[in-house]
Amino acid sequence: MPMIAPxxxxxxxxxxxxxxxxxxxxxxxxxxxxxEVEFDVHLTSDGEPVVFHDLRLHQAAEAEGVIGEKRLADLTATPLRGGGGAIPSLDQVLTRLRDSSIRLRIELKTDVAQKPYEGMQARLIAAIDKHGLRDRCVLSSFSPAALDGLVEQGFSIALWYAREQKPWQPDLNQWLPELKEMGFRDIAVQFKELTAERMAALREAGFNVGVWTVNGPARLDYWMRQPIDFVVSDQPDVAATFRAAQLKSGATT
Structure with a gap:
């Protein structure tokens, strides 16, 4: 049976x-x-979703402080380091993506206390539905609590897993029955932690399996050949080259 190219x-x-x-x-x-495209969402102090990776601003933006303690108007006027304009709101990002066919993996970040932002889900869903993008979204988090109740509202949910970086996450193999019960569809594992045994356990439990964040031609070549569903990369152009070669060879579908 041919392998599906990730x-x-x-x-x-x-x-x-x-x-x-x-x-x-x-x-x-x-x-x-x-x-697909993956990005992260925080909630501002005035309750607006904003697209930014870090909890603190200084490494990726020309500002100091915690992102959840800033107002949206101040953040959207804050330049990103390296150029490319200012920090975007979620509405701005969805406006740019809605007319494309790309699928969205939206990670719900947690606040400075590592707890779900109060009101995040409602504001996120309102923005997604405003742009008619519900059927193109997978909502994800390291924290299952941030995603609680979203399956019942019709969303696909995914867990990001990296116990080496986040030791508070339970052992994945022991956690699988609970995650299945909660309605998780996808599990994305930090690539250094995805062993053959863990991959087999995830597959047996019926999950879609992905790895993050894979960079460099050698690693991308390796992971694009594995029996997984998606590869998250800062170098998607390189990964796409390997995927195109797989599809052209006829070894994958």
Whole structure:
């Protein structure tokens, strides 16, 4: 039986080309024919979803402080480091992506206390539905609590897993029955932690399996050949080259 070539997921808007999370990066990802784009959402102090990876601003933006303690108007006027404009709101990103065919993997971040943002789900769903994108979204988080109740509202949900970085996450193999009960469809594992045994356990339990964040030609070549469903990368253009070669060879579908 032929192996399905993994989907290529542009991480944080194709960060290898433009400043991460800039509107230009999302436009480039959508125009470049990638399967999916992954990005992160925080909630501002005035209750608005904003697209940014880090909890604190200083490494990726020309500002200091915690992102959840800032107002949206201040953040959307804050330049990103490396160029590409200012920090975008979720509405701005969805406006740029809605007319493309690219699927969206939206990660719900947690606040400074590592708890779900109060009101995040309602504001996120309102933005998604405003743009008619519900059927193109997978909502994800490291924290199952951030996704509680979303399956009942018709969303596909995914868990990001990396116990080496986040030791508070339970052992994955022991956690699988509970995750299945909660309605998770996808499990994305930090690539260093996805062993053959763990992959087999995930497959046996009926989950879609992905890896994040894979960079460099050698690693991308390896992971694009594995029996997994998606590969998240800061170098989606390189990953797409390997995927195209697989499809051309006829070894995959």
């Amino acid at each position: 989907s290529v997921v542009a991480h944080r808007g194709g960060a290898c080309v433009h400043a991460e999370n800039s509107l230009m990066a999302f436009e480039w990802s959508a125009a470049s024919g990638f399967c």
